[in-house]
Amino acid sequence: MLALIFALANSxxxxxxxxxxxxxxxDELAQPAMLRGVGLSWHNWWSDFYTAEVVNWIKSTFHGTVTRAAIGCEQENGLFSNPDLAYNSLYAVVDASIAAGIKVIVDFQTFQIHTSEAKDFFTKVATKYKGRSNVIYEIFNEPESASWSQIKQYSIELINTIRAIDSSAFILVPTPNWDQYIEQAAADPIDAQNIAYTLHIYVATHPMSYLDNAKASLSKIPIFGSEIGAMSASGDGDLDVSKFNTWINFYEESKISYLAWGVQSKAESCSIVGTSGKLTDLTEWGKLFRDTITKYQ
Known part of the structure; x- marks a missing residue:
């Protein structure tokens, strides 16, 4: 009965x-919460997909319970040079996700530390969506060269910035080497509540030692797989279905949330839709991921 009342009150x-x-x-009932979904690609190149139609398609076609808005920063038409496009794209996806009743990750999509700009960005977004449990904050996409000590200091500052506005916000913290050295964060975690650490895996490139490291880290920190792909880390090449299934089995057994990269129509393996741009035109990767997660949703 309590669960029913909770669901109705939080529809x-x-x-x-x-x-x-x-x-x-x-979740709010202290029961295991596992999210599965599809992330959007860089907003500055693929803003046409930042729509309510796409959010609802992720929910219906993939049975997705989460999506991810990748707000590019330094690139052409990114946040730093065209903030109007960035915020308009982001707000369209966040508002649509709230209306659809799914989670949405606000991703500061960069490879380098930009502390001041990140504080400004998350202050604005957290103020707008204060108290919205649908919204998750991913404070740094993929550190390319920053050490864990640098990432940790940056993350503490960003956590404090967001929590000063929304004290119960759920926050995703990056890990070194494009979110792959999860064991470094596990060895020296941040002293903060309600955070998880991101892991990005492209199975055709990354060695299985990364899986061993993730398993060893589980007893120390919560892990969130905010990007996974069955192809190489370049975003292209053949799909390694066997290794992909091994990772998915680990995520499912460990109740680790995960999202596919990504909703775009570029002629490369990581695109969920084909070059036609039609949502009905799923690529090999799109079909594999759809068939994989709909077994569990």
Whole structure:
């Protein structure tokens, strides 16, 4: 009965506010919460996909419970040079996700530390969406060269910035080497509540030692797979279905949330839709990921 009352009261976000308990992500009833979905590609190149139609398509076609808005920063037409496009694209996806009753990750899509700009960005977004349990903040996409000590200091500053506005916001913290050295964060975690650490895996490139490191880190920190692909880290090449299934089995058994990269129509393997740009035109990768996660949703 309690669960029914909770669901009815929170129909705009059936899972409710996320938190961490014993290094596991849980919902408002302290039950394990696992999200599966599809992330959008860089907004500055693929803003045509930043629409309510696409959000609802992710929910219906993939049974997705989460999407991710990748707000590019330094690139042409990115946040730093064209903020109007960035915020308009982001708000369209966040508002549509709230209306659809799914989670949405606000991703500061960069490879370098930009502390001042990130604080300004997340201050604006957290102020707009304060109290919205649908919204998750990913404060740094993929550190290319920053050490864990640098990432940790940056993350503490950003966590404090967001929490000063929304004290219960759920926050994703990056890890070194494009979000692959999860064990470094596990060895020296941040002293903060309700955060998880991101892991990005492209199975055709990354060695299985990364899987061993993730397994060893689970007892120390919560992990969130905010990007996974069955192709190489370049975003192209053949799909390694066997290794992909191995990673998905690990995520499912460990109740680690994960999202595919990404909704774009470029002629490369990581595109979820084909070059026609039609949502009905799923690529090999799009079909593989759809068939994979709909087994569990």
């Amino acid at each position: 705009i976000d059936p899972i409710g506010r996320l938190s961490v308990k014993n290094n596991k992500i849980v």
